[in-house]
């Protein structure tokens with residue numbers, strides 16, 4: 001860990017301690033207070049308010065036991081905290097400022113950075129002109145440079161990034177707004193304000209960037225159709241019933257695939273099993289129609305053996321089942 005990184009961590013640790021201290025203050029605020037308004041209660045409360053008991057209760061919970069840096073810092077600066085509690089908290093009510101910035105000198109005021117708390121780029125009032133983050137802001141680390149939000153660029157986050165244009169600019173403020181989706185760079189909000197078109201867009205006669213119809217140049221494969229979209233295009237698979245197509249579905253085929261016939265402008269599956277000429281010609285064979293084809297399978301009770309359908313040989317168990325007494329319902333069927 002570098003020195004700058006250690007300084008950042010020290011500030012984070014100190015901030016955590018102060019946050020827990022303030023939480024402790026809130027948690028103990030109503031303690032020993034019955035909710036009534038008796039003089040006795042008022043007196044007890046005001047006594048407890050600045051008591052050592054309350055301080056101990058709060059400081060006990062400043063760190064998680066596993067947080068080495070935190071426990072170390074509290075231990076090392078316990079006296080400072082006590083001094084602030086008993087003598088200084090009226091004069092310096094902001095514990096973070098007094099403890100972390102001014103006493104321990106591990107943090108800096110907001111908008112400043114580094115060992116000497118110098119102002120961030122663009123000034124401590126609005127670091128990076130409010131359009132980015134100042135490196136080390138509020139800590140004794142960092143170098144004060146700006147990391148700009150995506151809309152902004154430049155040392156001070158005043159300039160606009162590619163794809164954004166300046167919609168407001170004065171001495172103190174700079175606002176960059178997104179270009180039209182068709183523009184790579186632009187001077188205004190519409191697609192007529194593009195300097196360069198984004199990929200997939202092209203300048204028309206009115207010099208506006210408009211969608212390029214990539215499908216006009218037939219970029220897809222034989223078994224695909226082209227779908228033009230704003231700024232892009234895609235190639236999609238034709239329906240299984242087509243050989244080549246102009247769009248989605250069996251009604252957009254150029255020609256029908258084998259096993260399909262054109263019917264009502266659609267490529268429809270041919271039912272080979274219903275043709276006048278039988279397609280399954282072997283003995284004990286049935287025809288099963290499938291999309292785009294058909295299958296010849298052995299009839300029930302027969303099985304394929306070396307290309308012919310032979311009667312299924314029953315196993316001993318099946319024979320046994322068949323020879324048992326017919327059940328009541330079977331009997332009724334007879």
Ligand SMILES: [Ca+2]
Nearest residue numbers: 212229231232
């Ligand atoms: Ca397009």
